[in-house]
Amino acid sequence: MLKRNVLAMSFAPRDNHEAQVQFALERGVPAVIGVLGSINLPYPSRAFDMAQCSRCLIPWTANDGMYLMEVDRVLRPGGYWVLSGPPINWKTYYQVWKRTKEDLKAEQKKIEELAEQLCWEKKYEKGDIAIFRKKVNDKSCRRNSANMCKPRGSDDVWYKQMETCITPFPKVSSASEVAGGELKKFPARLFAVPPHISKGLVEGVSVESYQEDNKLWKKHVNAYKRINRLIGTARYRNVMDMNAGLGGFAAALESPKSWVMNVVPTIGKDTLGVIYERGLVGIYHDWCEGFSTYPRTYDLIHANGVFSLYQDKCSFEDILLEMDRILRPEGAVIFRDDVDVLNKVRKIAGGMRWDTKMNDHEDGPLVPEKILVAVKQYWVGGIKGNSTSSAE
Template sequence: MEACVTPYPKTDNADDVSGGELKPFPERLNDVPPRVSSGSVPGITVELFQEDNKLWQKHLNAYKRVNKIIDSGRYRNIMDMNAGLGSFAAAIESSKSWVMNVMPTIAKKDTLGVIFERGLIGIYHDWCEAFSTYPRTYDLIHANGLFSLYKDRCSYEDILIEMDRILRPEGTVIIRDNEKEIMKVKSIVSGMRWSTKMVDHEDGPLVPEKILFAVKQYWVAGENNSTSSR
């Protein structure tokens, strides 16, 4: 179990707070976490953390222009499948919702400790396996760069079927990835009763990253039979 435990940073002084003091919530959401300011996470600087925060505020504002009910309270249970520094959850912070931040076990940087220090909920998971959802399902699932991360690990079909399983009917999926992976995903979900809309990056169509919005539909009794008989 030691590999799955996120330890507190060590301190040599009994009077010091291990890793550094944390501000009360919600200020700590956007304050630089002690693990970042102390350089405990390789490759994550204070400047990179602050840029990531601004970037996800920008991305979320772009999402809201397409999906205008993100702030309405309609999405109570939210999951970020590739949470990074937790900036998506920090941007969407609302008393009407909570976000499960998932740190893929194959991610290049382990930032779960940063997520915890921001006052957010997080967990490790390998998306080639089933996710334990008991006792809840999710209203909104966000996947940033997830399919590029797993393209050589397991099938997109398996990941998408798992997403479908944990998503409530009329729940929403937002997938952000490069255009090649988005088109592969779009071709699969067309057979999953998801209605989809693909949009360009907020900086314009020349950016190779695209966003796919999808809504899981109710399965209507008898619809399969009428479709197959045509």
């Protein structure tokens, strides 16, 4: 998919014998630990252009189709769902799967009935693959007394119980209009005004302020590259932005050599829908908790205003220890925050054996916002105490 300029977000449960997420991240592919269970996925509605299930063994017809309804929630109008594995091609594999023909045939029929209720069309089936497409709006949907979700803010999903209901399409004025807004093709979509902003769905953000934000982050990223010349090279493949805002950092950094996990803190402004409309990937998260990944999986972490945001919520030590856990040895962190906050961070980082350097704001030393750059040292336990690998 990367060769086709497609960025895929994979998730899989933590497994005792196959750490699939760790393998993916070590290959430089976006992935998080996750499961389709009883809690909403940590993504906004209409986030993905395509969703794929390859032999994932999810019981799609269980709980009155609740899992398929959750896929529908995160799938953009006009998006595709690809199913590969049971019960598709049951005539060939029913004996291997140790199930009866009747059981598998009934399961596939139920999936197709659910798809029709969700306003999906089956577009293709051949061999082990079936492809469904979600319609661009609900003007031609055939929904017989479908249970529609009650309004609660469709992106209010953090620790929310999954419900057996269908997320309504945004309203449209014509049969050809794409519900939620049409998107340009990538990479033009990266800097085009996202529908969330043009429709005024993000409080306090206008088209003008969005464009100014893009200019600001181009300036910031240029400053980062002057401080650390490895930024933008293949040295930093897996990048995380801990407080992504409108995705300006990731957009300014955009390169085939790296990708950015844009994290939107659950205690801040909800901008994750904007990030996905720009063709980027991200996730909701509360930094008072551990992040859903394995240790040593990110090469570069960007923390803009994270510690000011959380200074009354949880301890700096806990957040920094979690950053240390997910950062690779010799990986780097860029902090951007108020100087008083960064001085506290710097003191703790020194105790974690990080090398740190404080830098002035791009606009000069009189600006109270500073840039702290840290590098995690590779060190091991020696006979006479801990020492760096170079000393060994």
